Amino acid sequence: MLLALLLCYAGFTALCLSLDRHHGELLHSKPSPRRRLGLRLGGWLLLLVSIWPAVQAAGWSRGLVDWCAVLMLSALLLVLLMPYRPRLALILAGVGLLASPVAAFATL
Template identity: 35%
Template sequence: MLAFLFCMGGFAALSLAMPRHHAALVGGPLASRRRLGLKLAGWSGLALGLAASLAAWGLAWGVIGWLGLLTTAAAPVLLAHTWWPRAKP
């Protein structure tokens, strides 16, 4: 579960590091310093997700499980990008 949360947080940070997605979800310009921080947080989240998967399942199954978690963790982020801008008044 921890690996899933790390991966989902990483994907959310990486998506918010894109100016278009940041403007749609947050509503404002994206400063270059914030963009760099979000990218760093996103990649760190994905790496921590890999580390948690490896700790839980070992090397072979950990990598396979992490790839599955990446796919599963991307779904809520995708849904947020699909419906969040429409739900704003």
């Protein structure tokens, strides 16, 4: 379930960065249309891929419920971090993406 959490958080962070306000706040620049599209596609792709580890861990019936819980938890974490510690939110997404392969091998 850790892998699903890491992927969901990274996906929501990418979707967050695709918005002008958050991109400017975190990276101090306005995203180009191409970067904005890439962040949106990457964010949605990460959210879709995060279904797989949840289903692998608990089956379709319980895995989808667990995935919904992980979605809500990762979104809540991002929403709580953005106003007070926006740089920490970005750092956690990067660390989560780097730790994802380790979490994937740990579930094998």
